Structures are given as C-alpha cells and as structure tokens.
Amino acid sequence: MMSVDPIITIDEQPTPFQPxxxxxxxxxxxxxxxxHLCHHPExxxxxxxxxxxxxxxxxxxxxxxxxxxxxQEIEVDTPELHAxxxxxxxxxxxxxxxxxxxxxxxxxxxxxxxxxEFEMMTPHFVHFFPxxxxxxxxxxxxxxxxxxxxxxxxxxxxxxxxxxxxFALAGRGLEAHLIVNSPSGKLGDTNFSISDKAxxxxxxxxxxxxxxxxxxxxxxxxxxxxxxxAEAGRCAVxxx
Amino acid sequence: MTSADEIVAAAVERRRGDPTxxxxxxxxxxxxxxxxxxxxxxxVAAQLRVPIVRVQSVLQFYSFLYDKPRGRYRLxxxxxxxxxxxxxxxxxxxxxxxxxxxxxxxxxDGLASVDLTSCTGMCDQGPAMLVNNRAxxxxxxxxxxxxxxxxxxxxxxxxxxxxxxxxxxxxxxxDTLLGGSFEPGKALRAAIARGRQGMLDEMxxxxxRGRGGAGFPTGVKWETCRNAPGAEHYVVCNADEGExxxxxxxxxxxxxxxxxxxxxxxAGFVAGAVRGFLYLRGEYQFLLAPLEAxxxxxRRARLLGSSICGAPGFDFDIEIHLGAGAYVCGEESALIExxxxxxxxxxxxxxxxxxxxxxxxxxxxxxxETLCEATxxxxxxxxxxxxxxxxxxxxxxxxxxxxxxxxxGLYEYPFGVRVSQVLKDSGAGDVAAVQVSGPxxxxxxxxxxxxxxxxxxxxxxxxxxxxxxxxxxxDVARNFSHFFAHESCGxxxxxxxxxxxxxxxxxxxxxxxxxxxxxxxxxxxxELLRRxxxxxxxxxxxxxxxxxxxxxxxxxxxxxxWRDFSPTIDLEAALATTRGISGRDxxxxxxxxxx
Numbered sequence: 001m002m003s004v005d006p007i008i009t010i011d012e013q014p015t016p017f018q019p020x021x022x023x024x025x026x027x028x029x030x031x032x033x034x035x036h037l038c039h040h041p042e043x044x045x046x047x048x049x050x051x052x053x054x055x056x057x058x059x060x061x062x063x064x065x066x067x068x069x070x071x072q073e074i075e076v077d078t079p080e081l082h083a084x085x086x087x088x089x090x091x092x093x094x095x096x097x098x099x100x101x102x103x104x105x106x107x108x109x110x111x112x113x114x115x116x117e118f119e120m121m122t123p124h125f126v127h128f129f130p131x132x133x134x135x136x137x138x139x140x141x142x143x144x145x146x147x148x149x150x151x152x153x154x155x156x157x158x159x160x161x162x163x164x165x166x167f168a169l170a171g172r173g174l175e176a177h178l179i180v181n182s183p184s185g186k187l188g189d190t191n192f193s194i195s196d197k198a199x200x201x202x203x204x205x206x207x208x209x210x211x212x213x214x215x216x217x218x219x220x221x222x223x224x225x226x227x228x229x230a231e232a233g234r235c236a237v238x239x240x
Numbered sequence: 241m242t243s244a245d246e247i248v249a250a251a252v253e254r255r256r257g258d259p260t261x262x263x264x265x266x267x268x269x270x271x272x273x274x275x276x277x278x279x280x281x282x283x284v285a286a287q288l289r290v291p292i293v294r295v296q297s298v299l300q301f302y303s304f305l306y307d308k309p310r311g312r313y314r315l316x317x318x319x320x321x322x323x324x325x326x327x328x329x330x331x332x333x334x335x336x337x338x339x340x341x342x343x344x345x346x347x348x349d350g351l352a353s354v355d356l357t358s359c360t361g362m363c364d365q366g367p368a369m370l371v372n373n374r375a376x377x378x379x380x381x382x383x384x385x386x387x388x389x390x391x392x393x394x395x396x397x398x399x400x401x402x403x404x405x406x407x408x409x410x411x412x413x414x415d416t417l418l419g420g421s422f423e424p425g426k427a428l429r430a431a432i433a434r435g436r437q438g439m440l441d442e443m444x445x446x447x448x449r450g451r452g453g454a455g456f457p458t459g460v461k462w463e464t465c466r467n468a469p470g471a472e473h474y475v476v477c478n479a480d481e482g483e484x485x486x487x488x489x490x491x492x493x494x495x496x497x498x499x500x501x502x503x504x505x506x507a508g509f510v511a512g513a514v515r516g517f518l519y520l521r522g523e524y525q526f527l528l529a530p531l532e533a534x535x536x537x538x539r540r541a542r543l544l545g546s547s548i549c550g551a552p553g554f555d556f557d558i559e560i561h562l563g564a565g566a567y568v569c570g571e572e573s574a575l576i577e578x579x580x581x582x583x584x585x586x587x588x589x590x591x592x593x594x595x596x597x598x599x600x601x602x603x604x605x606x607x608x609e610t611l612c613e614a615t616x617x618x619x620x621x622x623x624x625x626x627x628x629x630x631x632x633x634x635x636x637x638x639x640x641x642x643x644x645x646x647x648x649g650l651y652e653y654p655f656g657v658r659v660s661q662v663l664k665d666s667g668a669g670d671v672a673a674v675q676v677s678g679p680x681x682x683x684x685x686x687x688x689x690x691x692x693x694x695x696x697x698x699x700x701x702x703x704x705x706x707x708x709x710x711x712x713x714x715d716v717a718r719n720f721s722h723f724f725a726h727e728s729c730g731x732x733x734x735x736x737x738x739x740x741x742x743x744x745x746x747x748x749x750x751x752x753x754x755x756x757x758x759x760x761x762x763x764x765x766x767e768l769l770r771r772x773x774x775x776x777x778x779x780x781x782x783x784x785x786x787x788x789x790x791x792x793x794x795x796x797x798x799x800x801x802w803r804d805f806s807p808t809i810d811l812e813a814a815l816a817t818t819r820g821i822s823g824r825d826x827x828x829x830x831x832x833x834x835x
Contacts, residue, residue: 053772091737168293170300176730181293
C-alpha cells in the first residue's frame, strides 16, 4: 500500500510535504517560491530577515521557522505580503550602504535580486549611511561591514560547518554589526580561510573573495539571467 | 599577572568556570574595573575557553556593560515619561552643567559620565537615576548639587547619605496578597501536604493566569513542563521588570521575597525541578544582597536545599542572575538566552520554554507576582483563590500606579476593577489618558475609564501611567518610540530598522517638519512591525503611536506642516558645512528659513 503524503494548502493550491519539513522547504520542493534571505537549506532555521513572512490560518508566521502541518491554509503571494516584503527589502537597503553599480557582487546579490523581484523603484526611506569600514586585512578575502544584512549565514557556517566560530553579531538594535574572532578584531588575524563554507554563503557583497570580483562579467551573472524566484523551479527539479 | 587578570580569575573561580555565567562574570569584573577593556575581554575568553566574539557579543549587547571607559562615577538618569513629568530632564541638564559634561562624555580626569537610561522602576518616587548601578530616588535640584559635590570630592558611594538610596514600597491598597499574613514555610508545607499531583490540581482549579501580561494558565504551564521529557527541569522567576511604568516586582522582591522563593520551590515540587533561577533586572541590583541573605536564611530553615521541610525527595535551590540593562530580556526566551550567558535575543517559538528552555531542557518561566500567587493557592486552595476576581481572571492584580495622581504606588484589587476606581483611589484629578501595561500596552481615554482591568477586557502586566489634561500625548508617544529603538535587540529586520525609522519620523514631526505623509508612514510601519516582527517587542512597538494618533489627533496635527511633503533632510542645515568651508554667510548662501 502506498503511503499518502500529508498536504498543506499554499495560495489555495494543495501541496504535499514530508513530515519534518518547514513550510518554506515544502514550498520550494513543490516549485513554489517564497522569498527569503537568511534561510539556507544546509542550516537550521534562523528567522531574522522576515522576508518569508506568510499568513498561516489567519496568523502571521515565518515560513522558514514553522513546521508544515496538515490542515495549514497558507497565504504567500498576496498584495499585502508583497508590500511588506518590499518594505523589508527597502529597510535593508537604507540600513546599510548598498550601491549596486559600485558593488562587485552586482548580479549575484540576493538583496539586489529581491529588489527587482519586488519591483522596488526607490529605497523609499532615508539612508542611515553607516560607516563601519572595510576590513581588507585577510590575504584572500575582504569584508565591507556596511553591506552586512545580519542574516548570520557566515556566523552559522563558520560555527556549525567549519567548526571555527570566526564570526558573530555584536551590539543591539541598529547598532548591531558583524565582528570577527581575533584580539585585533581583524579578519586577517583569525583562522578564516577561503576554503571555509563561511567564505561562500554571504548573500550580499559583505564578504568578498579577493581577485575574482569581475572574473564573471556583469550581465552574465546568476540574477542577470533569471529572476531569484527561479530557485523554486530548480529545487523542485533537483528533488524530482 | 595583571590586576585585570586576577579580577577575572576570581570571578571565573566563583562561577566554577561555567560559560553560562559569562554575563555575571563580566558584571563582576566591571564592578572592580569600571569598564571592560580589550585585555579584560581576552582574559575572560581565555579563562572561560570561549571565543573572543562570544565575550564581545555579550559585552556589546547589554547597556550596563561598557567597552569604553565611562568614568568612575557613572550616572544614568531614568528617561521614562513619568520621570520626565517629574522634571528629570532639567535635573539631568543641571547635573551635566555642574559636572561640566556633555551627554555620554567622560570627564577628562575620568571621574564621571552622565547619560540617560530606560525606566529604572522608580516611577512612584522619581525622578530617579542609577549611580554605578545603584538606584537613587527622589532627585531634586538640591540633591543633584549635593551629589555633584560628593563626586568632585571623590566620596565613595558607601559614604553618601543612605537616604539617597532609600526605596519605599508605597503600598496604597493591599488586598489578599499584599495584605495577608505570611508565615515562612507554611505555603511549602501546605503544598507538600497536598502532594505533587494534588498541588497541580489546585493550581488548575484556581485558574491562576500569568501576571506578566500574557495570561497563560499557570497550572497548564506547570503540567506541560512536568510532562515534558528531559532529565532536568528548571524553574525561572522572571524579575526583569523592564516595562516602563512597572515597579510591583520591585516591592514584592523587597518585602515579599520569601513568598516569591516559596512559590518557585512549589513550582519545582510540582514540575520535578531541583534548580531555580531568579533573573533580576540590573536596575534592581540594590536588591541583590538582601535577596541573597534571604535565600541563605531559607536554606538554614530547611525551606530550600535538600529534603525541604523534611519531605524526602523535595530538593530545590535558587540562584540569582543579574541582568545588565536590556528590556528585551523580559521576553521569556530572550531571558533564557541571557541566563545561558548570551545576548538576549528571543528564540524561535515553538518550541516553547516549557519543553525546550534553559539549556534546551523543560523550563517554567513565571512572573514574580504569579509565583507569589502560587503560595496563595497552596495556602487557601484553588477554589478559594478562584472565588476572587472575575470568572476568566481569578484572584487579584497588583497595579503600579504613577504619573499625574496624588498617591502613586502599588494598588492591589480583585480582577475586574474599573479604571475609574483606580483613578479615584489614587487621587487623580483631571485625567486625559491612562497608559495601561506600559508603552507596549493600550492608551485609554475618559470614555473608556468604565472598562475593567481583566484579561478579557483590559489586560495588563501592571503598569498604570496617568496623564493629566495638561499633558501632551504626542510627547508621550515620542518618548516611547525612543525607548523601543533603544531596546530593540536587532535580530529581525522589521524591528531593528523599523523602530529606528519610527523614532526618526516622530522626531521630524516634533521638529515641525512632518506632514500627512509622515503619519501615513507611521501607520504603514505600525502594520508591518505588528505583523512581521520576531517577538512581542517589535509587534507592539508602534501601538502607542497608533493609539494616540487615533485618540489624540490634535496633538499631532498641531505639529504638522500642511504642505504635501517636506524632505527629511533639512537642506538649510545641511549647507552649514559648505558655508563654513567657503567662509560665506550672506543671504545667497542660505535657502531661506524652513516654515
């Protein structure tokens, strides 16, 4: 006898899921895109960017942090949630210094791609213009701290995968910022290496590998070729 | 070995090298060193065998830990709206002038620094401040003069007049809890006599609901914790009373502490926990030594420790953890993070602490008042307890009344009391508004004063701030917006960025440069924060602005410019640098004054 997968409903579409999956995971495997920034399939749910905010049975929830359960009626693609997500992306833009034409991550940047996804025409809010500086002390990588969006992907990768704990967030509120694990506070004085997982998970242009910034020409990069929402289609194909 | 190394070594030794005590170790080191220098950070990291970033992230999270020199006398004026209404800002300016300082600046000789801090829980006897984390109450211009003289004479705090540090209970209306007699050990013996299951049954019969504001049934919480798998269970008393305008737990801990501790032990008895923590907010450090002494007395009387009251297998003891200035730690999962020696960032819930709390183990987190009430249930039984109050809100509630009234202080009533009754009893005259349950609560106007304090009508964690007809409710809402921007933990995008945006919009309106556009922005941010923030702090951070815009519209409108739009950047002011560089100040170098 075949077992029947349990079902959730996403925007009125019945969607099967595997027990233990989060709503976000279930959606992506079914080819349904839910925007996200701080989620990474290899790490535990984090839930800080709030771009995956959805409505589950009438109540707000983060799709990356909530487990799928039978009977959930989930709203994802509504004008209201779309507007919230655009505002959240605008908040991330004005909180840091994100000037796409001058950033070597342009085209591979998830924040930029989400700006396009949500038809963001302006940053809307007044820029805070943080001045956190650039740490270029490491021979192979640099950090532009004013571009960090505090998703903690590098924090989690370094701690949970690399076993190094190179990164952490410090400070509170808008003062919160990325720090690195050395007495000098410089990346060059840590045991960070570009073979670390943490060197390759930054969704924006905060952690950059040196000397390869323009190896791939602008115009031929991931989000130059397809929208960020195409990720859902890829996830579904990989699992099929 | 340097002295910093020795001080850290002693603190680490006292805490048995336990990294979950990181926050406590930093606090103790700072007591001796006045601030946490980079070499102190390295010493702590090395001796606890934790990464430097772990120490840094804790150091930079808590307001009362300093990674830069802050002066040997560190003065922090309470910036709650009730302190402001008592004249705190003039006294603060006066202190800055007397010590020849600017805000946040340290005097060149390293003697003193003066700054503002969130509500210190002395609203009934303000204006208040903290000096090196010790509370000073009832500030006057004269007292500020005396204190600045003492500082300049470098007098140690122990030589300052004791009256400065006097903290009164100000119990104005006592009911069952505050007025009842209490014989040490009696509640514990009553619980033991009822048995673990019997006591739990009484808790459920009492329908006692959490007094921290959320109102979750306490008996159900205890039962869920007891039934949750896990070798160890824990009981945590949430004494991080940070909601501005609330000070009832301060009184309970100053005068009713044995009841709080017995309530914790009863929770441990029911849930099978042997360790309890009291998480005491840093502002109440003055209570630490007396509370430690009371714990010691209870241990001697066999009311804590092993085989409590001679009951075999009833083992329970309590440790006190001190916070360090972070309102968000009042949220139960942030509090647990802080107890574990980390920054107080709220966790993803579920799982809730009852199944996965301290160190991932089942943990009961209850408010101070709730645990006090548990002793009432033990003594009188659930049915008698449920006989007071309303059907859905049983028992009594303690209100912290402050603001424009003749008799600020604690008022205990059976649930269901009308707001108007509290106003009458506290001697409040011409009242424009009452903010119930603090900045995250609700703003009531006179046509709502007939409403009842109860979970089913006006729920509250206890704050009851009264604003007379002469007060400007815009100023109140603006004060709250600064509070939330300061206290946001920064974890989630909407709260981290949103509370700062809201604060800046309120400042723009205050400067007379706001338009209808700004009001629309505030309402849009209200919806976004309410719907998408990670925890209650962000979800409720714009409540007061939403309420006061609905109910006190003229206070906003009188400040609005009737243009369609006014830029946030003041172009005239922005040109000042250019004028300075070019040495010009003629009419053509100005845009003309803003209207």
